[in-house]
Amino acid sequence: MATSSVEVLVEGGKATAAPPLGPALGPLGVNIGLVVADINKKTADFKGMQVPVKITVDSETKKHTISVGTPPASGLIKKEAKVEKGSGKPDKDLVGDLKIEQIIKIAKMKEDALSGKTLKEKVKEVIGTCRSMGIKVEEKTAAEVIELVNEGKFDAEIKAEKTEITAEELKQMDEERKRLQKELEEKRAHYEAEAKVIMTTLTGKTNEEIRKALDVAKIPEVIINKLAPKADVKKGAGAAKGGKGK
Secondary structure (H helix, E strand, C coil): CCEEEEEEEEECCCCCCCCCHHHHHHHHCCCHHHHHHHHHHHCHHHCCCEEEEEEEEECCCCCEEEEECCCCHHHHHHHHHCCCCCCCCCCCCCCEEECHHHHHHHHHHCCCCCCCCCHHHHHHHHHHHHHHHCEEECCECHHHHHHHHHCCCCHHHHHCCCCCCCHHHHHHHHHHHHHHHHHHHHHHHHHHHHHHHHHHCCCCCCHHHHHHHHHHCCCCHHHHHHHCCCCCHHHHHHHHHHHHCC
16 A cells, blocks of 8 residues: 655644645645644644644545654643653652643543553553652642542543633642642752751761762752762863873
8 A cells, every 4th residue: 555644743723724734735635624624633632832743645545644743741741730840759749730631631642652542541641650750630649649540530521531621720730839839949948958967067078978978868869969069070080181191
């Protein structure tokens, strides 16, 4: 079976027959309006985002298939949660919260890339990614929510493929994100103050000894690196090599 394909970037849900899509499809002999409609249906959940789309056309039957590329699930989660990055310690520090509708939305966006056979299984996969990023769901830990999904708590929302949330829910999410951010900042301030106290007792010790002491005291690595940065091994090696040549 001979096929031809076209790859383009379109705005989610807003593809048109205008360039570059229309002129690229014209020579393939397909119904351009139908292809555009199918693309918009498949990319409707990507409103405001540029989406890679591949259209493959059977040269004889003129039937087409559409493959929609998406960002990684982690990228979609960050976008929905409005956070720049996930947590460095997801088991302890939580950075955001999502509603089950947003999880369903992401699962639908990534349906071709997820291994689950049902939407419910795909939803659990997305929640698993939330767990690794320190993102809560429905104001609960990801592990707790997976249990609720298993118990059928969200069967109605999943069956209805509900992806919309209310303005009030958005407001609640923003407030929860701000609360988590404040909590995280307070934790970091506490750890930094504790680290500085420890360091005052280590005057004269090597940087390596200081880092080890802070690690034993369970100071987060990000703060250890800030207060006692790792030595630049390459720079030191280069300096030693230069000295040897004199």
